[in-house]
Amino acid sequence: MTQILFTCSRDTLFELLGDQRYMGAKPGIIASLHTWTKTLLVHPHIHCLVTGCGLSALGELKVAVKDFLLPYDLIKDTFRKHVRKAILKALNKGELVLPEGMRAQQVKILLNKLGRKKWNVRICEKYSHGNGVLTYLARYLRGGPISNSRIIKVADNKVTFNIGRKKRE
Numbered sequence: 001m002t003q004i005l006f007t008c009s010r011d012t013l014f015e016l017l018g019d020q021r022y023m024g025a026k027p028g029i030i031a032s033l034h035t036w037t038k039t040l041l042v043h044p045h046i047h048c049l050v051t052g053c054g055l056s057a058l059g060e061l062k063v064a065v066k067d068f069l070l071p072y073d074l075i076k077d078t079f080r081k082h083v084r085k086a087i088l089k090a091l092n093k094g095e096l097v098l099p100e101g102m103r104a105q106q107v108k109i110l111l112n113k114l115g116r117k118k119w120n121v122r123i124c125e126k127y128s129h130g131n132g133v134l135t136y137l138a139r140y141l142r143g144g145p146i147s148n149s150r151i152i153k154v155a156d157n158k159v160t161f162n163i164g165r166k167k168r169e
Contacts, residue, residue, distance in 0.1 A: 002033055002044065004090065008082035009046045016070050016078055017054060023069075025054030025062035030137070036145040039163045049133060052126060068123070076121045084111050 009031055017023040028051040037043040052064045088111060090096045091104055098107065127133050146161055153160040 001087075001096075004083060004086045005033065005044060005046050006031055008079060008086055009048055011082050012075060012079045013048065013050055013070075016074060017050075017064075021065065023054055023062050023064045025056045025060075027051045027054035027069075040145055049136065068126075070123075072121060072123055075123070076119050079121065080115065080119045084115055087111060 010029060013029055014026055017025065017027050030049040032047045033044065034047060035042065035044045050069060052069065054062055056062050087096070088108070091107055096107070098104070127136075150161045150163075151159060152162055
């Protein structure tokens with residue numbers, strides 16, 4: 001599934017930014033997989049840093065047409081389409097390991113339900129200089145799911161850590 005997340009993220013960005021209305025080029029992308037939330041619950045998702053320029057099919061440097069790379073709803077809908085298609089393809093080829101007791105038909109029903117749900121995509125403001133990108137990368141690519149500064153107590157094989165407003169053990 002992680003390969004599907006990476007591939008679909010890339011394919012979504014290449015498809016949309018390849019369109020002349022937005023850039024007409026293939027951008028540079030740095031992608032990072034995260035598998036947790038702030039509270040350490042399982043939540044696999046991809047963070048992408050995308051260049052505001054790219055190379056056209058003719059090898060020319062193209063710059064994004066607008067102040068923003070892509071419309072929110074367009075990214076969300078295109079990504080959802082790619083993910084659903086990739087999961088169905090992997091399912092039909094027998095490449096997915098399903099949880100015990102789950103049948104392929106149940107996955108297809110779930111995918112149909114998920115296709116009607118609102119998916120979330122978060123788009124950040126563009127960075128005005130390289131320092132913003134370096135800060136982002138340092139924060140998200142260095143270390144693990146929890147920093148030492150969030151750990152409050154370690155005792156009896158239990159770790160208590162700060163998640164913001166509440167404590168979780």
